[in-house]
Amino acid sequence: MQRDEIPPGTLYLLILKTLARSGEMHGYEIANSIQRTSDDVLQVEEGSLYPALQRMLIKGWVTAKWGTTAGNRRARYYQLTPAGRKQLTLAMTQFERVIGAITRVIAAV
Amino acid sequence: MNWLRELGRRIWMLARRRQFDADLEEEMRLHLETRQQEHLQWGMQEDDARAAARRRFGSVTALREMSHMAWGWEWFEHFAQDIHYSLRMLRKSPGFAAVAGLTLALGIGANTAIFSVIDSVLLSPLPYPDPQQLVAMKQNDSLQNVIDIQRQTRTLSQGGGVNIESMDYTGGTQPIQILAAYVDAGLLETFRVPPMLGRIISPDEDVKGGPRNIVASYHFWQDFLNSDPHALGKTIPLSGSDYTVIGVMPAGFALPREHADVFVSLWVAYPEAAPYRGVHFMRTYWRLKPGVTLSQAQADLSTIDRRLAEEYPDNERDRETLVVPLQQWLTGDVRPALLVLFGAVGLVLLIACANFAGLLMARAIARQQEFVIRASLGAGRSRLIRQALTESGFLAIIGGAAGLLLAKWGTGFLVSLKPAELERFTGIHMDAHVFLFVFGISLLTGAVFGLIPAWSAARADVAESLKEGARGSTASPFSQVLRQLLVTAEFALALILLVGAGLLMKGFSRLRSVNPGFNQTNVTTMHLQLPATRYAEIPPQTGFRRQVLARLNSLPGVDAAMVTDIPLGGNYLSHSFVIDGRPPVPVGAEPETQTLSVMGDYFRVMQIPIRAGRSFTSMDHEGQPLVAVVNEEMVRKFFQHENPLGARIDWSRRAGPHQWMTIIGVAQDVKHSGLNQPVDPAVYAPFPQSDEAWRRWMTLAIRTPGASAKFIEEVKKQVWSVDSQIPVSEVHTMEDLMGVSLAQQRFNMLLLGLFAALALILAAVGIYGMMAYRVGQRMHEIGIHIALGAQRRDVLRLVLGDGAKLAFFGIAIGIAGAIVLSRVMKSLLFEVKPTDPVTFSLVTILLAIVALAACYIPARRAMRLDPMVALRYE
Numbered sequence: 001m002q003r004d005e006i007p008p009g010t011l012y013l014l015i016l017k018t019l020a021r022s023g024e025m026h027g028y029e030i031a032n033s034i035q036r037t038s039d040d041v042l043q044v045e046e047g048s049l050y051p052a053l054q055r056m057l058i059k060g061w062v063t064a065k066w067g068t069t070a071g072n073r074r075a076r077y078y079q080l081t082p083a084g085r086k087q088l089t090l091a092m093t094q095f096e097r098v099i100g101a102i103t104r105v106i107a108a109v
Numbered sequence: 110m111n112w113l114r115e116l117g118r119r120i121w122m123l124a125r126r127r128q129f130d131a132d133l134e135e136e137m138r139l140h141l142e143t144r145q146q147e148h149l150q151w152g153m154q155e156d157d158a159r160a161a162a163r164r165r166f167g168s169v170t171a172l173r174e175m176s177h178m179a180w181g182w183e184w185f186e187h188f189a190q191d192i193h194y195s196l197r198m199l200r201k202s203p204g205f206a207a208v209a210g211l212t213l214a215l216g217i218g219a220n221t222a223i224f225s226v227i228d229s230v231l232l233s234p235l236p237y238p239d240p241q242q243l244v245a246m247k248q249n250d251s252l253q254n255v256i257d258i259q260r261q262t263r264t265l266s267q268g269g270g271v272n273i274e275s276m277d278y279t280g281g282t283q284p285i286q287i288l289a290a291y292v293d294a295g296l297l298e299t300f301r302v303p304p305m306l307g308r309i310i311s312p313d314e315d316v317k318g319g320p321r322n323i324v325a326s327y328h329f330w331q332d333f334l335n336s337d338p339h340a341l342g343k344t345i346p347l348s349g350s351d352y353t354v355i356g357v358m359p360a361g362f363a364l365p366r367e368h369a370d371v372f373v374s375l376w377v378a379y380p381e382a383a384p385y386r387g388v389h390f391m392r393t394y395w396r397l398k399p400g401v402t403l404s405q406a407q408a409d410l411s412t413i414d415r416r417l418a419e420e421y422p423d424n425e426r427d428r429e430t431l432v433v434p435l436q437q438w439l440t441g442d443v444r445p446a447l448l449v450l451f452g453a454v455g456l457v458l459l460i461a462c463a464n465f466a467g468l469l470m471a472r473a474i475a476r477q478q479e480f481v482i483r484a485s486l487g488a489g490r491s492r493l494i495r496q497a498l499t500e501s502g503f504l505a506i507i508g509g510a511a512g513l514l515l516a517k518w519g520t521g522f523l524v525s526l527k528p529a530e531l532e533r534f535t536g537i538h539m540d541a542h543v544f545l546f547v548f549g550i551s552l553l554t555g556a557v558f559g560l561i562p563a564w565s566a567a568r569a570d571v572a573e574s575l576k577e578g579a580r581g582s583t584a585s586p587f588s589q590v591l592r593q594l595l596v597t598a599e600f601a602l603a604l605i606l607l608v609g610a611g612l613l614m615k616g617f618s619r620l621r622s623v624n625p626g627f628n629q630t631n632v633t634t635m636h637l638q639l640p641a642t643r644y645a646e647i648p649p650q651t652g653f654r655r656q657v658l659a660r661l662n663s664l665p666g667v668d669a670a671m672v673t674d675i676p677l678g679g680n681y682l683s684h685s686f687v688i689d690g691r692p693p694v695p696v697g698a699e700p701e702t703q704t705l706s707v708m709g710d711y712f713r714v715m716q717i718p719i720r721a722g723r724s725f726t727s728m729d730h731e732g733q734p735l736v737a738v739v740n741e742e743m744v745r746k747f748f749q750h751e752n753p754l755g756a757r758i759d760w761s762r763r764a765g766p767h768q769w770m771t772i773i774g775v776a777q778d779v780k781h782s783g784l785n786q787p788v789d790p791a792v793y794a795p796f797p798q799s800d801e802a803w804r805r806w807m808t809l810a811i812r813t814p815g816a817s818a819k820f821i822e823e824v825k826k827q828v829w830s831v832d833s834q835i836p837v838s839e840v841h842t843m844e845d846l847m848g849v850s851l852a853q854q855r856f857n858m859l860l861l862g863l864f865a866a867l868a869l870i871l872a873a874v875g876i877y878g879m880m881a882y883r884v885g886q887r888m889h890e891i892g893i894h895i896a897l898g899a900q901r902r903d904v905l906r907l908v909l910g911d912g913a914k915l916a917f918f919g920i921a922i923g924i925a926g927a928i929v930l931s932r933v934m935k936s937l938l939f940e941v942k943p944t945d946p947v948t949f950s951l952v953t954i955l956l957a958i959v960a961l962a963a964c965y966i967p968a969r970r971a972m973r974l975d976p977m978v979a980l981r982y983e
Contacts, residue, residue: 026136026139027136027137027139027140028139028140028143028144031140045165045166045167046140046144046165046166046167047137047140047166047167047168047169047172048167048172048175050133050136050137050172050176051172051175051176051178051179052179054133054176054179054180055179057118057122058115058118058119058122058179058180059115060111060114060115060118066132069139073139074135074139075136075139076132076135076136
């Protein structure tokens with residue numbers, strides 16, 4: 001099956017959106033969720049989630065707290081903050097604008 | 110505020126980075142294991158499952174690094190590592206750390222201290238508004254001339270004159286002599302400092318017969334008016350008259366050079382002197398109009414000078430008024446000394462930096478292999494450079510911290526031994542800017558020379574260097590030459606400083622051995638001033654003087670006399686005179702001589718030898734023929750071909766017929782104005798025969814073994830038993846006055862001596878370090894020499910010759926530099942030529958000995974070398 005690298009810079013958007021949809025998640029769940037929702041088209045190099053999450057922690061877009069998984073293991077659960085929600089809206093608008101523009105360029109034959 | 114919160118989170122993460130590391134680790138492990146589990150469930154082999162999980166995850170190490178980078182602290186972590194590593198390296202070579210740190214500490218500390226003093230004295234602004242407008246006139250002037258200048262000038266906005274006189278304050282329990290500034294109304298206006306209370310003297314009060322008003326200084330208001338806020342309108346008794354307080358000046362106000370307790374109008378307090386144009390006794394201060402340059406003002410004043418000279422040729426024929434910016438005029442005396450010290454500071458800083466650089470380079474060469482190995486193991490160039498910078502920067506900071514302490518202490522030390530000229534500058538303190546400046550320079554030195562190892566390691570061909578490194582000599586020719594240059598420069602600079610110090614020392618010892626013309630041991634002096642109200646005429650003055658001397662001389666073991674102005678006391682009175690029988694001299698061109706009145710056997714008390722004729726006796730009093738004793742300089746200048754004894758002189762421009770004084774004796778010359786000052790012609794005459802009633806002051810000279818405080822009280826009691834209203838002031842011993850006269854020279858000598866010693870030590874350390882290193886480098890070669898039969902002597906010659914070459918070049922360059930530079934010290938040297946050959950030779954020998962001694966230690970090590978060990982050493 002063809003798997004595509006995600007376009008650069010959109011990883012934050014994907015994580016933000018994923019968290020917005022499902023509330024609390026740990027890293028493994030986020031990676032799986034992105035894959036599943038994109039019908040396995042978007043392939044994240046899973047490890048790169050973690051530096052991104054660290055950065056988002058610093059930006060104050062997400063918070064993290066330790067919890068227990070269904071399999072009874074310790075895992076760090078990430079959750080969107082109000083600032084994160086605001087960032088998501090901002091990133092969405094920007095993304096839509098760019099995609100819209102690209103689509104128009106491609107469609108204009 | 111978002112960035113602030115973000116910074117807060119960053120710091121939080123930094124503080125808890127261990128925890129975050131562990132969290133991240135656990136998180137990633139969980140991820141990997143879960144994925145692996147998943148793969149296993151799909152039926153993969155365990156190893157394959159792990160590999161697949163890892164593949165999907167990416168490099169854990171790289172990701173961990175990236176996470177750290179997300180925090181934005183990786184520079185800090187590297188920095189902490191570098192510091193840690195530097196500390197370890199410095200601990201491994203404590204000798205190097207101590208010498209480098211000490212070099213910097215001395216360089217930074219001494220420089221900051223000296224520069225702070227220079228900064229406060231030469232560069233700090235005067236405490237008056239618009240100080241750049243203020244000027245002083247180099248010559249004193251009379252009130253009448255001041256008034257004319259005020260009227261005629263087109264370049265000066267304000268100005269006035271001041272003369273400091275003592276007045277007696279009799280409002281307290283004991284009569285006290287205070288200093289009064291006799292001023293005109295323009296003077297206080299010129300400084301534009303408003304009074305704290307009341308007002309200053311107005312022009313309509315500053316007239317003959319004006320009201321007796323005073324403006325008090327802050328100190329006078331504090332000490333004598335009890336800081337009374339309602340002091341205005343109070344009357345106080347001064348020299349027999351009542352004066353009304355009309356104003357109080359603020360605490361920070363003082364005249365530029367004069368100390369004054371109160372300010373009074375000259376017209377009111379001293380109406381006798383005010384009308385005389387020819388008596389130039391006022392110091393004058395002026396303010397330039399806005400936009401006027403100094404040369405414009407000078408041209409203006411020269412025009413006025415010419416006009417005054419035409420109008421009053423008798424008195425003002427030789428007017429040559431010189432306008433000087435106030436700041437420059439104030440610092441004039443100390444300026445050359447401070448500038449020389451400033452130069453010395455610069456030289457020592459250069460030496461210290463050269464030494465630091467040399468040390469860092471030696472170390473760099475020794476550690477080159479280490480750097481090359483690290484480079485070959487994959488350390489990036491920037492990482493290596495950062496490491497090197499951290500190490501030298503760390504050293505510079507340690508040195509700087511020690512230097513800060515030294516600077517604080519040093520500034521205090523300098524202030525504690527400052528000469529009288531610096532007394533005025535009370536605000537001298539260590540200057541933070543200066544410290545930062547000097548510190549910056551040493552940091553820069555550390556940066557530049559600390560970079561060399563990293564730089565050459567980054568350049569080096571790793572394989573080649575490692576091969577060569579095995580043989581233990583990797584010094585590049587470039588850095589060898591650079592180090593030799595540094596050591597040579599150090600010696601040159603040290604020689605210049607040593608010559609400067611040597612010249613000052615020689616001058617000082619010359620000065621100390623100057624014969625002052627009197628014997629200063631066991632002589633105490635005190636100043637007395639008679640008030641004009643009760644002692645307006647000569648007879649009561651003579652009566653008072655006779656009684657005081659009689660009472661003092663009746664004390665056991667006391668030999669007392671009096672003179673108007675004591676040598677080295679700072680006062681000087683001169684008159685123009687004529688010699689009987691000589692062709693007349695035009696008015697205004699008469700010769701000048703110092704004039705002194707004496708009573709009692711002054712020459713015996715001061716032990717001033719009489720060279721010819723006789724001294725005064727008790728018979729030389731009023732009603733007797735007028736007599737005078739002159740000094741040797743007077744004879745040299747005016748009686749070269751004539752016996753002075755029996756010749757007659759008188760003050761010129763007498764209103765009536767001449768009253769000739771017959772010269773009866775010649776006394777030895779006395780250094781009146783300072784040990785380093787030339788002697789002027791002088792005429793001594795008895796107090797009772799003087800016809801100048803305004804000489805109401807006198808200085809007691811009392812020879813007695815061991816003048817205790819109790820003795821001084823006894824003298825005061827005797828004076829007050831004659832007149833209880835006479836203040837006794839300025840109690841000194843002649844030895845103190847000699848000490849004051851030497852103080853400035855001693856200050857210069859001490860400071861430059863300290864610098865020279867510092868330079869010598871640093872240069873010695875520099876050449877020692879260099880030679881020790883070179884011997885270490887040449888172990889192998891020397892070992893072969895010895896193995897081939899070289900004697901110890903040959904080895905010694907080899908090593909010493911190596912060092913001597915550098916020292917020789919340094920000394921030669923230094924001598925050339927010193928010949929050029931020592932000329933600027935000319936004004937500081939007493940009877941020593943700036944190119945004094947004795948000083949130059951002694952300094953050269955000293956420096957050569959130090960250089961050889963510094964080279965001898967490594968040379969001895971080379972001599973004792975066991976060739977077997979040396980050859981195995983590699």
